[in-house]
Amino acid sequence: MGSLKETSALVTGGGSGIGLGCAARLLADGAAVTICGRSEERLRGAVERLGGEADYVVADITNEEQISAAVDHAAKRGTLRSIVANAGGSTSIGPIGSIDTEAWRATMDLNATGTMLTIKHGSRALVEAGGGAIVVVSSIAASNTHRWFGAYGVSKAAVDHLVQLAADELGTFGVRVNGIRPGVVRTELVAGIADTGPILEDYLSCMPLARVGEPEDIAEAVRFLAGPESSWITGQILNVDGGHHLRRGPDYSSMFESMFGEGDLFRK
Secondary structure: OOOOOOEEEEEEOOOOHHHHHHHHHHHHOOOEEEEEEOOHHHHHHHHHHOOOOOEEEEOOOOOHHHHHHHHHHHHOOOEEEEEEEOOOOOOOOOOHHHOOHHHHHHHHHHHHHHHHHHHHHHHHHHHHHOOEEEEEEOOHHHOOOOOOOOHHHHHHHHHHHHHHHHHHHHHHHOEEEEEEEEOOEOOHHHOOOOOOOHHHHHHHHOOOOOOOEOHHHHHHHHHHHHOHHHOOOOOOEEEEOOOHHHOOOOOOHHHHHHHHOOHHHOOO
């Protein structure tokens, strides 16, 4: 791929996992990378792991003032061309009949509203810069049901539609918007799942390319969609999951039965 020199990039949730991998990949091709997240300690550690070449700003993507400030910070480091909307997560798990409503709302706010705010303010800066690319990190849970995952898959499905809506609206201004649906990727968030056991075995049985993904697998796809090589691609949701989307969602019964009790998975 070509150089990203003299361009700036913002990666939300860049302190670890997929976000950190994306930051490293954009740096490797010359971009001035800014990472943001809620933990300053984690961000500092990430910058050290990136060789001190990246910058960071503390920002919660659900806070409009903070994400706007993060975009402004990145735009001051060069011509802003790339925004990776990676930040997300979930506090909402369990049977739908007994799901915690506040946890549901918090997860929807983080994933759907937080991504919207990132696109809202990021797109303004990209338009002012003459165009660019937004790459949103979604999840296979957006397309393949993950039982007992609560609001997570629902919120990521909203993110996928947001990608298409934003791509349709922003294309005329030279801003491309695409999404990536990772499968199970070896990060801190899934450390236990990626270890040997029935859940991992089930994941692998659902993958034509039967291995756990690495952050670098996602970062390579992000780099392509963020750069000029994909200049005629917008509104796409790319599955980077070893082919998992071709089959079914994972079976977490062994984990959730021990957490909630077998009977409680099916009734209030």
